[in-house]
Amino acid sequence: MTGHALPMTVPAPDLPSRVRIYEVGARDGLQNEKLAVPTEVKADFIRKLAEAGLTTIEATSFVHPKWVPQLADAEALFPLVKDLPGVSLPVLVPNDRGLDRALALGARNIAVFASATESFAKANLNRTLDESLAVFEPVVRRAKDDGVHVRGYVSMCFGDPWEGAVPLRQVVRVCKALRDMGCDELSLGDTIGVATPGHVRELLSLLDEEGVPADVIGVHFHDTYGQALANTYAALQHGVTTIDSSAGGLGGCPYARSATGNLATEDLVWMLHGLGIETGVDLDRLTATSVWMAAHLDRPSPSRTVRALSHKDQ
Template sequence: MAAAGLPDKVASRADLPGEVTIWEVGPRDGLQNEKSVVDLDVKLEFIDRLADAGLRTIEATSFVHPKWVPQLADAADLLAGLSKRDGVRYPVLVPNERGLDRALESGVTNIAIFASATETFAQKNLNRTLDSQFEMFDPVVSRARAAGLEVRGYVSMVFGDPWEGPVPVDQVVTVGRRLLDMGCSQLSLGDTIGVATPGQVEAIISAFGSPEALAVHFHDTYGQALANTLAALQCGVSTVDASAGGLGGCPYAESATGNLATEDLVWMLDGLGLSHGVDLNKLADTSAWMATRLGRPSPSRVVQALRG
């Protein structure tokens, strides 16, 4: 049964930011693990619908080698075909200098790099050690900044690693600060396998000292993504990554349910009276439309309630 309506807004609490930036990752992180290749025209319409719903940061694609992520092999064509809108950013993920070359050729203005907080994942995902990954990132960041690009740094496995277990807080902070010192303007703290709890979130953010350059990226494997997001907001973080319709999965943990759904996030933010600029009905329509293209229901609880 469809929900009766949208949540009533309440006065924003003093311990929360008045405005939240939603960093939409559906077109990149959400689609990259899809086994069947999604048509370019569908991806372009998806991104355009997300912008029409009010999202102002939409991570469009990745210049990872097509051998590793076949779903995003059309990155250059996608960027060439985008109907870009004023006031909307379309960042792309780049893994190395070759990826940066391709991004620059496509005229991007925002890029992201993807680091690891643990030794094992750095070796498995980047073929680098925890320390030597920075040798790969340094020229990417320095060249991108010299070209006038904004650079975001992702840190994966922040709260737990399937091979190493819990990750020491000081290890996460060391990796994160190296990326910020290198020139990243923002750091997204990733709960890659969805094991974080609010107390861990508070501990990590507090250890950084200031939340101004931090964003959070939660997966909902254990149903904690919204609770963790609220904890981050209470710590002063004002940028939250999310994926329309809850698209995306985690290949490193059984029963992982993917990214925090943007609709679920918006429903909570509306209930808290926090500004975000997104039209929930348009967004839910977009995710329901995308679900039909993928041939399965949206995992977002809010999409199910509003469009079920």
């Protein structure tokens, strides 16, 4: 793949000069695949993402294999990639047992996965919202005691397929609870892709007022209604500098039937580079990686940028 197309760079005022892309393709992107992806292919995927300049790559999940069969090889995969130079490799842990497994392999960055709604907590974690937070508390405490960096995912921040609109103060309550436990950063998830820019600004402003500033927040948008980049721009205007995305637009959420696809990392990089925002990412190499993975999955990448750049060579 040799697209070599770049957007014209026109910086916008009052936006961050650099953004950290939190790449979720290897975990969130692959966890829903129906066909098993070989462990070595996953390891190659992570290596190629690192070679493209991504420095935060979520590697896998230590969830019980019964729940997420695609990530049942976490113990085999993580040692293959954990020593990549200059790359942070967070892993998802659901409970104390998951933390034990991750720490035993030398993981130094973990994430816990909470919900902003009762319905999703029940569907995803089989607990009430408060019960799920109670499970995470000792996990976060133990991790912090061991000097491990902890991210707290908050799903359904902008809407829930069972409950509809989610009250902003309910989201803030969960975010503050995770911060109080000791989470170093939070990721606000638009799990069913219903957010719009004004909604994003309103939640970020309320979090700021309640003592959860932009510098501890990442945003995780799905593109179900085509709003992911617009919502990302709103977050950038608020000062958020960590954006979650998935190479090639891989992934969704197995517990949210209407969720169709993460924000594609290539689409994000195209926009950020056009705005003069540094990412450290080589777009050609990243696009080639997504084309390579799409061939392994036997289907084209849903990323518009991947399609546009790869078609230039045909």
